[in-house]
Amino acid sequence: MILSRKVQPLPLDQNQRMLQRVAVVGAGAAGLCAARHILSRPTSFAPPVVFELSGNVGGTWCYEERIGTYPNGRPVFSSMYRDLRTNLPKEVMMFPDFPFDPELSSFLSHQEVQRYLERYCENFRIWPHIRFDTAVENVMPISMTTEDGESKVTWEVTSSDQTGHRKTETFDAVFICSGHYSDPHIPNIPGIQNFKGTVLHSHSYRFAEPFSGQTVVVLGAKASGLDISIELVKVGAKVTLSHRNPPLTVPLPPGIQQACCVVAVQDDGTIRLQDGSVCQADVLIFCTGYNFSYPFLDSAQLGLEIQNHVVSPLYRYMMPPAFPSLIFIGICKIICPFPNFNCQVQFALAVLDGKVAVPPQEQMEEAVQREQQRKLEAGVQRHHLLKLDRDQWEYCDSLAGSAGFPPLQPAVRSLYEEVWRQRQVHPENYREFNYRLVSATRWEQIG
Numbered sequence: 001m002i003l004s005r006k007v008q009p010l011p012l013d014q015n016q017r018m019l020q021r022v023a024v025v026g027a028g029a030a031g032l033c034a035a036r037h038i039l040s041r042p043t044s045f046a047p048p049v050v051f052e053l054s055g056n057v058g059g060t061w062c063y064e065e066r067i068g069t070y071p072n073g074r075p076v077f078s079s080m081y082r083d084l085r086t087n088l089p090k091e092v093m094m095f096p097d098f099p100f101d102p103e104l105s106s107f108l109s110h111q112e113v114q115r116y117l118e119r120y121c122e123n124f125r126i127w128p129h130i131r132f133d134t135a136v137e138n139v140m141p142i143s144m145t146t147e148d149g150e151s152k153v154t155w156e157v158t159s160s161d162q163t164g165h166r167k168t169e170t171f172d173a174v175f176i177c178s179g180h181y182s183d184p185h186i187p188n189i190p191g192i193q194n195f196k197g198t199v200l201h202s203h204s205y206r207f208a209e210p211f212s213g214q215t216v217v218v219l220g221a222k223a224s225g226l227d228i229s230i231e232l233v234k235v236g237a238k239v240t241l242s243h244r245n246p247p248l249t250v251p252l253p254p255g256i257q258q259a260c261c262v263v264a265v266q267d268d269g270t271i272r273l274q275d276g277s278v279c280q281a282d283v284l285i286f287c288t289g290y291n292f293s294y295p296f297l298d299s300a301q302l303g304l305e306i307q308n309h310v311v312s313p314l315y316r317y318m319m320p321p322a323f324p325s326l327i328f329i330g331i332c333k334i335i336c337p338f339p340n341f342n343c344q345v346q347f348a349l350a351v352l353d354g355k356v357a358v359p360p361q362e363q364m365e366e367a368v369q370r371e372q373q374r375k376l377e378a379g380v381q382r383h384h385l386l387k388l389d390r391d392q393w394e395y396c397d398s399l400a401g402s403a404g405f406p407p408l409q410p411a412v413r414s415l416y417e418e419v420w421r422q423r424q425v426h427p428e429n430y431r432e433f434n435y436r437l438v439s440a441t442r443w444e445q446i447g
Helices: 014-018 029-039 110-123 223-234 337-352 361-377 389-403 410-425
Strands: 003-006 022-025 049-051 135-145 151-160 166-171 173-176 198-201 215-219 238-242 256-259 262-265 271-273 283-286 305-307 310-312 326-328 435-437 443-445
Touching: 022 029, 022 135, 022 166, 029 049, 029 110, 029 173, 029 337, 151 173, 173 337, 215 223, 223 238, 223 256, 337 389, 410 435, 410 443
Parallel strands: 003 135, 022 049, 022 173, 173 326, 198 283, 215 238, 215 283, 238 256
Antiparallel strands: 135 151, 151 166, 262 271, 305 310, 435 443
């Protein structure tokens, strides 16, 4: 159920009346991309209002050594660790219309990505449209009847600044660009309260030195689990990499041993593994991913299921069928992020602008159900339904084809897949290579 109101339009001239007002929640890479493309369409959209909880742009790329909360009580959302370098080369990672500095190495520090996003802001004049230190408290659909009798959904966005001053504004559409790397997912491990050492999630990991000489069990062997394990052994930690997958075949440095998944912590504080073996540790680090969290949305009101790793149904992985003017950007996993955001934003704006027609609600729901069923029948687990992986290229191409913007260059996919292969062979030193895009279809290794 949504509120219903009859709204008399303000006395604007014809040009102003046609402009749509769009709110953007978050000034990370996805939110900046949304703002950039909204600003490039001044005949269709008013300048966006970008709500940013922190005092800077960049989202997860904005490193914050502090963990927990800020002095004002707001949580630290960044999950960035000090020595992180990208696991994708800049030639693949860049927004298609804004390359990185060609003098930089292909694999970048988080500081270089942060500077890139700040330059993106400067170049596309996004800064004036961002409200920093502003929390979005509520996003609510309002059913309104226009003066010509048509029904339309608008959005009331309630926000508060640092002083606690609250403000409610009306928008025609809302882009949700608040990311999904800030609410740690910690699986339930029976007896975890018995563990006598330090327990943390990778969200709160910043650097390896405090763990020097300690025995560490790292739970999870995806990108962050592997990265952090390699950092830890470099400072003399002894690492057990515990995960539920078949043993990794990549060459791991001395000091890292693999083990099956942790099933319990026993009364004496020792750790029991799935194969029945027991080990001791000084530290447990959960590299177990993140939950989707949108405390400012009423999921039931929107017809959405929002649970840990699932947000559904979303048409084209973006739009709730009941409310297609609420748009989630960057919700998919195992993707090339910035190019993916760029495609999603342009498709969504084409929908809002009327250049692309979306089907009726029932047909959108059926399309989502068919896609999910296809994945489930292919063996994909329900909590992995938002992982695109190899499907990401066809997905982006379909968005480009529908909305009429240039597709991603074939060289981007080719280089992405090459780097993925290199990571399997050289997990420690694949970042030593450098690349260059030669044309839309070719790349070359330059060192």
